[in-house]
């Protein structure tokens with residue numbers, strides 16, 4: 001498959017990535033924004049449309065491939081990372097993206113997710129996390145908070161939620177990020193960064209399901225609340241937040257603490273400086289644990305970005321080497337391997 | 345050749361066929377002994393059939409009955425179809441091996457026992473109170489007590505090897521003795537030893553000496569008065585090699601990929617008895633083969649589907665429990681109409697069942713195992729070497745009809761082996777593949793007029809960006825569609841596409857008269873047992889006809905007509921009557937089931953008796 005240089009192509013616009021299918025999410029759903037930002041940023045990821053494939057599982061989010069005018073495969077529940085893995089191994093030349101939800105990726109598909117991460121296969125996995133089952137009409141999901149009252153948990157869910165970022169880090173994912181459906185610029189920048197990464201890239205997008213879990217992330221997305229509740233991670237920069245950029249996160253041993261940086265006691269120099277490329281994953285893990293701590297702001301941005309050989313390229317290398325070293329697939333030689341005898 | 349033709353005082357008897365069972369502890373090297381004897385017999389020109397009998401436990405304690413490892417070889421100067429109902433010779437390295445296998449030894453058969461293996465401890469482990477070699481309980485057999493360990497140690501005395509190393513050479517002594525007894529060439533084994541222990545000259549010397557010591561022992565000892573000759577069989581001229589079903593399957597897939605100029609992609613999760621397909625294929629990366637050891641059975645098949653979508657020949661190999669896990673994914677491949685081959689190497693079930701034992705009870709699962717109307721093509725291999733043909737055929741159909749194909753094999757033929765007449769690559773047909781490239785009026789679910797296959801349009805093709813998936817497709821466009829008429833139409837298309845494969849497969853061949861009193865219908869690995877039983881019945885002057893199905897969905901077009909021409913139709917199966925149920929419902933014939941589910945193949949004599957009974961009644 002020829003890797004046609006994009007330069008020879010006309011520059012795409014967002015419109016080029018819109019398929020002819022009617023988008024059928026509920027009006028007001030956060031999925032619309034994820035789709036729009038993806039279509040807006042895809043002209044910049046430098047890949048020819050014909051070489052992009054979106055693979056999905058089952059759920060509201062998994063309708064995503066139908067709306068992108070690229071190649072697309074709407075698979076079965078939970079298996080998108082496995083389908084995408086097979087595709088990427090067979091076709092390392094393609095840019096393979098997975099659209100998935102919290103039920104799809106972390107419940108039924110949890111196994112495939114962690115194994116894709118540990119193999120570092122070159123897939124971009126976009127998790128639409130709305131902390132609810134939308135398509136089946138409102139049951140709690142593996143990211144729903146403890147005690148959540150839903151149709152299937154009228155007395156409150158007694159499940160503890162997964163922390164998807166921590167899970168991805170624990171599974172040795174080489175690119176781990178979080179962003180918000182209602183922060184278009186940030187969402188675009190993270191999609192672009194994932195597209196530029198070689199290896200498994202995992203993006204958790206907090207997505208509002210306005211029908212079954214409306215407002216789950218409003219404290220992180222709405223003006224007047226988000227300023228104190230979100231801290232944006234930027235490589236090489238200290239963790240500063242607050243409406244007036246007057247608060248910061250400082251490490252006390254391994255424990256992140258909020259400090260004021262406008263009363264003279266601490267300055268920016270005392271804060272936790274984010275290093276997304278750190279060899280060691282401890283800092284990224286500390287950041288990931290801030291997520292469910294009510295005292296601490298929720299980090300968004302790239303938690304970790306490291307380099308490791310990818311499964312698909314290693315697999316291809318073994319094939320290439322075998323073809324160089326041994327006869328390039330001579331069937332007669334293969335058939336006659338081992339002890340043979342002739343009957344006259 | 346170094347066989348000992350100088351034997352004077354011993355008489356030679358000619359036999360048409362012989363069954364030898366080598367048995368010992370898992371660590372005694374019986375599989376190796378058996379395969380060496382097999383190669384040597386093949387080179388001697390015999391037809392043959394073998395079956396290994398592994399213990400289920402990986403390293404069972406030494407001396408126990410559940411740690412016995414066996415290898416049976418049936419060779420002869422006539423056509424050999426099975427590893428043999430009963431053995432003529434039992435080589436027993438310890439009491440447990442004797443205890444487990446004695447019931448399969450024919451009356452008057454030969455027992456060669458390793459004297460040193462019959463220690464008080466081993467006797468106790470095998471549950472013998474007294475030494476059966478001494479207490480007269482084996483008087484129905486010809487018992488030869490041979491100091492195998494001791495004589496091996498004597499032969500290697502001056503080599504200064506550790507006692508463990510010496511003990512490990514004893515299987516070559518036993519092999520040498522059997523080579524003497526059946527007049528087999530020893531060179532192939534000597535060459536094998538040289539190659540195997542290239543870097544360890546002391547082991548070349550030790551094993552070669554043990555082998556020759558066994559050979560000479562037969563010649564000089566007085567306890568053996570007879571040796572046997574089994575003349576070469578009349579086989580079709582050509583170059584042969586011995587092959588197991590799983591190895592043949594792997595070669596068949598590689599051939600199909602090469603002949604279709606596709607990359608071969610295997611997604612697999614280790615499972616007995618299918619893992620050898622993964623092991624084999626992972627060696628052949630130079631054939632553009634990619635093998636993926638997945639995290640589970642579902643990932644194995646869905647990754648293969650992803651690879652097929654990308655333009656590879658996607659395949660997966662598993663056994664019953666894994667098959668059950670893959671069903672939803674097979675449904676997806678049915679809906680997306682992508683080529684895919686699923687090899688199910690059946691084993692005893694349900695659930696984990698009998699992992700190392702054979703059964704053919706996944707036929708229903710293969711034909712009907714998915715939710716809703718999800719027809720797939722189903723094929724079954726008849727013999728170890730037929731696995732090559734069936735893998736190729738399954739791939740051809742999958743590609744041509746853009747459909748999943750389920751290929752049934754089982755533990756019996758997967759591990760069993762027989763001589764394979766090696767084809768010439770250039771004589772094998774190519775499998776044409778045409779990826780769709782024309783963006784003009786491209787319709788992902790348009791269809792070939794003849795096969796009803798949809799176009800295979802792979803990512804990377806400019807202008808063909810499109811979406812497929814598991815939701816019902818609109819005719820032609822492939823867009824999601826829930827309209828009643830469209831659903832009916834698509835269900836019909838998917839069914840008819842599979843039905844049309846019947847136009848593309850050969851008629852089933854009948855062996856024997858075209859009409860008469862009794863027809864035997866078989867499928868899968870029972871071919872050998874049924875054929876032997878039919879041959880024996882005919883030798884007794886009975887008229888029995890036989891057909892063996894390799895295509896199980898759809899059936900060959902002439903099947904109905906054949907069935908109607910017989911008064912009785914007997915369907916022997918290693919299940920509770922699955923094919924017979926299908927034949928009854930499809931053709932309304934009163935097919936008679938003959939079933940066995942013991943984890944074992946049919947004995948030819950069991951079938952022979954059933955034939956007698958039906959022809960009498």
Ligand code: SF4
Pocket residue numbers: 024025026028029030031060130134135208209210211212
């Ligand atoms: S149910 Fe929720 S997640 Fe699904 S489309 Fe509607 S708003 Fe979006």
